Structure formats: structure tokens, C-alpha cells
Amino acid sequence: MEGYTSTDQSNSSSPTILYNYSKDGYTFWSTPPQDLSMSPDVAAHYDVLVSEAYADNDNYFFISELHRTQAAISLLLLNAEEIVYTVPTEDPWFSATTPLPGNYTSPVFMSDLNASVLGCATTMLFCRPDLPKSSGCLDGFSGTLFGGNGTDGFDALWPEKDRESTIRTIVDLLNQSPESFYWLPSVSAILAGDTVTGNEQLAALPADQWKTEREHLFRAALTQFQSKLVDFARGFWDGGGVLCKQEGASCRRACHTQRAKSPKFYSFPAFTLMLVVLLGGLIMLVAMFLEDLIGLLIKHTRLSNTRLAFAHATWKASSTMQLHRLAHENLGLGSWKRTDEDIPVTGRGEMLGVFDVDDRRHVGMRLPSEEVELVAAGKEGVVVRGRKQYERVPSNL
Template sequence: MTLASKRLESKITESDTCPFDKVMCGKGIVFQLDSGYINSDHHLGINAPSKDQAYYRFVTTWTPLAAQTHTSNWIWPADEPVLGEPYKFYSFGPTLVEGVVKRHYTFSYGNYSSMYYPLPYYLNCRSYYPLDPLHDLTISFFHPIPQLLRTEADVSILALSKYTTYLQQVTDTWFSATTKTDSKTLKLEGSTSLYPPDVPVSFLGVTTQVQFCHSPEFKTNCNPLQGVYQLRKAMNSSAYTFNFAAFNERQIATAHLLWSCTTFSSFSNAIAALSGNVLNAWSYTWGSTSHISGGLPSNQWQIEAANLHNLTLAGIQRMLVEWASTPVLELQNGNTSTDYINPPEKKEDALCGTIKMRNASYSGTLIILINICLADTVHALSKRKSSSNIFNLEKSLGWIHAESLHLQRQLLEERGVGPWKRGHEAVPVTKEFGQEFRVEDGREKDRQFILDRTSQGESPEQGDGGFHGGVPRPKYGYVSIPVDAV
């Protein structure tokens, strides 16, 4: 049985090879993350013999975009988005809704409304999914300009609106804030120097590609790297770019399952749900709604890219768990979530019993059992081993006497409570069975209890487990005295 890997690592490559037209790649820095060939059995826990195993690869390529030539001046549109407010428009391709052009720009930024945005960052994403050869646009959210168009990869643009001011200069390309501004200019108290963003909105361009292989001979037994929806269409059509006929039924089912996990776990979905909350840069702000931030590393955009890439891979692992053990959620009117889930096909349903993941549900119980048994087990072994060795016996007693019950026993002895027995065991007890005693805890308001130093009763036996070194101690009692009488 194979359990899923705890983490899927990716290879990181930095280069100057722009995934788009060179004019779009800003400073020319390109950051690529490649998962390598993920084995469905060894990495994902989908247990199967080698002939039924599939290999999956996920590659993202990131670069800051040069947006100057695609940014408008401040203009006052007559009808949208808000009347009377100046806007900047960013045109990387028209915005689409179900394949129909909704707006002739990709993003917009309002000058006035930005002053009232309650959070330090707003992150938006537009994605394009090519479907060769017809370029079906019904599933895309924009159609890239020619300089950004890719026919063998999904294209996404991440627009970062910054509503924060930094306490140190930020040289990172995406979060750039390099011009010092006196705090008085921003009408803040004190004379601290601050750094507002260089531009209100900055952009990252991303390409996403996936690949499946049916054997470890990756050079000949894999489909080409291509967009997510291109791969889906190839799996459903024998007359497409790549023929999946060489995959057996179990491998096709695995590919369909991993494709579904990829689409649901995509970073674009995470951005749609969390917006700026998905950014690591948020942790540098002074609070969840603060517009003041500490300085950022010079490679912050690469940190964010790696986080979003890994978020997709972690989501794939999570989706596999939910596929194999779908949680049942109670909805209104007595319905449950399973009432709205289409049952999987037979070949995919057969995968459920093969997916093996580590389950943390039993870890707590295991830790408790180990905690209960470990001390006694170690004590028993050390006692057997060191019974003839006085030095080791002294160390063992030192270990026992450092336990909390013996520390309490020592405190009580100092206050005259005792005598005690079982000095060499983990749980000391008083020699007198059922002995009652009371120790002042500082919470009595109308009476206090003091020790009567007069010896009462018989002295304890000598040499009781080495507690008192064989020296007899008197037995103390308690006398209740009103506070006013003291």
C-alpha cells in the first residue's frame, strides 16, 4: 500500500526567456515552477499496479508585465463604472462573459473609490483558455492581445491594486514603492518617511500547462504540454492534437480525476474566493485592515508566484481526499450535499477504494497512549538495567522526584503534611490512609489556618524511602483561629 506524499515539490527555474512577446516582459525576469512527473501511485496515493499508473505534470511560468503602453490616462467615463469618478483603464484584451465581449478593457482603477477600500490589497485575475483549433471563448474571461496570446498554454493576468504605504523602500517589481514621501504629505502625525506604491496597479502574466504520460518513457509516451481545457478535449476526442488511445481505462480514469482536481484547485479560483487575502505580503501589514506595511523582500513577487503554484498542487491533494471520502453536509429542507453531486462513472468510482492518505484523526489518541505508557516503560527498563548500579539508580530517582506529584509532595512536606511512602514510585501517598489536610491558598477571606507547631501523635518511622534521610519529623495538625484574634 502506498500513502500520498505529504508535499509535492517543484523545480524552480529563473531565466530571461519571455513566455509572451518580449515587449510584454518588463525587466525580462521569468520565473518557472515545474512539478516534474508526479506519479499517481507514489506521490498521490492512488494505489495501482505499474501498468495502471499515470504521470501528471503541472508547469506555471510567471513574469511581471510592462503595462505602460496598455494603460490609459485618468479619464472621466460618461457611463461606467461610477459617474463623475476618474478612472484608469488597462487593456490587455477585451473582457468576456460567456464568449461575448462585455468591455473593451481588461481592468479598471477608480481614483476616488480607492481611497475608501478597507483592505491593503485587492487581487484580481483574468484567464484565457485556448481550445484549438476554434479558440472557443465561452469559458474564457478575456481574449488576450496578440502580444500575450498563446495557443498551447492557458494565459492569466493577475492585477494587484495596492492601497497600502510602506515604511521602507520596496524594490520588488510587482509591489514597487521607491519614492520617499514625507508623512506630512499624507496628513499623518510625526515625521516618518513613507513609501507609497509607484503605480496604483501592477500586473503579473502567467502561463499554465499540464501534461499526462502513461509510462516512465516521458519522451515518447506523453501528450505535449498544453492548456488545461485543451487536455480535457484531447482526452474526449481521438481526432485531436494527442491521441489518448495508448492509455488504458484505469489511466484514463486517473487522468480525468486529476484534471477535475486541477480545475477546482486552480490559483485563479483561489484568487476569486480570497482576493488579496491569498498574498503572503499581507503578513507585513500592521493589521488585517491596516494600510501601513513594513518593507518587502526584493523577490516578493516570486514568493507569491511560488505560493500560488503550490496552492494548486496542495489543492489537488486535498481534492483527491474529498473524492475518496466525500464529506456529507446538511443543507436546508432536509437535503444533503450528496443530493447535488453527480455520481462518478463506473471506471472513476473504482478509484475511490484505491486512494490512501494519511489520516490525522488517530494521531491524538496515539500520542496520549504513548504519553501514558512511555514513562512507566522507561522506568521499568531502567530499573531492570540499573538495579545493580547505584549511580544509575540515583539518576532514576532524580527523574522520578522531578515529576509534578513529587514536587507537590515536597511542598506539602515543607508545610508539615506527611509522612509519605512510595518515595521511589511515580505516585507518592501519605502513610495514613485517607489522611485529610488543608493548605492555605490565599482565598479565605474570613478565617485563616496556621500550623500548630506542637507535636501531635507518634513520630514517623525512620528511613521511609529516603524522604527525610532517616530523621524523624513530628506530625503537625491544624488549628482554626479567627482572623480578628490573631
């Protein structure tokens, strides 16, 4: 983009640099910075001015050298006049190899130009996959697309009225160049700005930093397209748009929410969830009442044979509470009731066996000692060898 600048000397104290990329005169202008120095207290940032024109539009105003077919031509003027660089960079857009005047402990550099221009051409085609590219694509930046004269090409590629209305809506949503991110007031679209502290660029920008910037912007544009398509599929489009307001044109909103793969939500079939809940609940109920059900079957059906009855009795006797009953009953302790149910019980106040832990490697159950029997008989406590060994525990039972 060199060779298209001139200097306006009408103001000798502050000459103006003109960037002559328009057929009718200059496109941008800039003035040299005043008293640039390192200042951590100054919040400097990169400014980008955008000038854009459609190549196939009758109002195309750039010089012929910048013309490209089927493209949106954009000129990006990068203004970094307030930023100083701790490391020089030879990137053509961020070029900074000029030493900053002043006494500094280490070399400091400033931009070689007051502002530098980057030219870009963006192509956007909307194609039918079942047609060849030469005849099955619509130029998203064509001048006829927004001419409103009924020759925009939608009806030729999509003769079905419903499809044309849907595609027209999608094109209207996505018809936006990546340069639109530079117009956002509160978001910086320059990656190099992330490493600026105060007015100092602390990073060593590579010689192809401009490529990184453009790739970043292109990825952001693709992400925006995906987000807009998801919103449209979910019925969030509220109408409007240039392509929808033209004479004879119509746009259709997606009235029914579509399934879209997105991290914003998760979809699952309600039938599967209901089936899992019902089967899980059924298994829990069967496990809870299985023993009672088998007992009823043995008692009231023809399944009541000796072998099955023996197996069922063995199963019930192997439960934890019944094993406790068997241990005490084998010692001749307790008058047991409900021995065929889940929880067997003894009479009130009956004596049960005690654990013998003299041999901790072989713990057993034995008959209660005489002292325990005395306490059980009504004494408040028994003293053995000068110490109270057994004592009645108060009970409200």
C-alpha cells in the same frame, strides 16, 4: 507589462486608467484613490482581480504578445490603493516609492500605480510514465480537453476503458489553476497582507516579493492536489465535472477505500494488535499461576524428585510472607499453619516478635518485653516510669 495602459479623460474629476491586454479592448480599469492617509481604524487589504484564458482555446481573448503554448494565461491586477507603506518597496508588483503627501513624523509612501498587473503562464501536464513526454502527456489546459468532441486524447493515451475512466476523473478533479485561490471570499491569498495593520504595511517588502507570492500559491496548489487525490482514493468523489459530462465519456469512482499516508488517521494491522494482546495476556496468566502450576506438576507427575522438590520449597520459602514467618518462628513465636502456601497464618491472639530499633544501624527482631505480654494478656495498658508506654488497640477481629 508596461506600455499597455491608457487614460480615459471623459471624467476629468476622476480619470480612469485602462489596461489594454485584450484583443477587443481593455481588460481592467481602475481609478485613482481619494484622500489617502494613514488610518489605523481602516481595515484595508490587497485586492486581486484575475483574468484567465487558455492559450490553445478558440476563445482565447488576450493579445498575441501574451500567447504561450500549452498553458493557461492569467493576468493578476493588484489593487493596493488604500494601503500606505512605512518602508518603500521596489517590487514591480507592489511598487511603492511615492511619498504620501502630508505631515508625518517619519516618511510614508503609497503605491506608484493605482493598480499593477502581473502576467503568469501555468502549464499542467498529465503523463504516462512509460511513454516519452513528447507523445505520452495530456495538456491539462488544452482547448480540445473540454471541447466535448470525442478528440480530447484520453482514449489515445489510456486505451483501457477502466484506466481511462479513472484518469478522466482525476484530471477533472485536478484541473484547476493556482489563481483559483484568489477567488476564495474569506481567505487572503496574498502573503503581504499578513503584515498590514489598519491600512499600514509595516513590513519591508523585498524587491522580489512577487516571486514569494507565486511560490506560496504554487505550494498551496500542490497541497490541494494531494488532498483531492487522497479524497478520491478514499471514495469521497461524488461525480460530476465537465470532463465526465461530455458525450461518450465516463468517470469511475474509487468504490473501495485505499490506504493513504495522511496525518488525518493512522493505519495498523489488526492481526498484529490481536497477537500482542493475546501474547501479553498469556504471559500475565502464566506469571500469576506459575507457582501453582509447578506445584501441581511436582505433586502429580514424575517430576517429583528430591532436587526439584527442594528447589521448589526454597523458592516458596523465599517469598516475603514466608520470610516473615521464618523470622518469628525462629524466635519460638506463633503456631503457624499454611506454611506451604503463599500466605502463612498464626492462631488468633498469638504473640509475635517485635523490632529492636535501639541500634538504628542494625535493626533486629526480638522477643516481646514483659509489658507487651501483660497487655496481650488482657490489661488495657501498662505505665512505665510514669508514662503509658503500651496500650491495647481496640479491635473488632
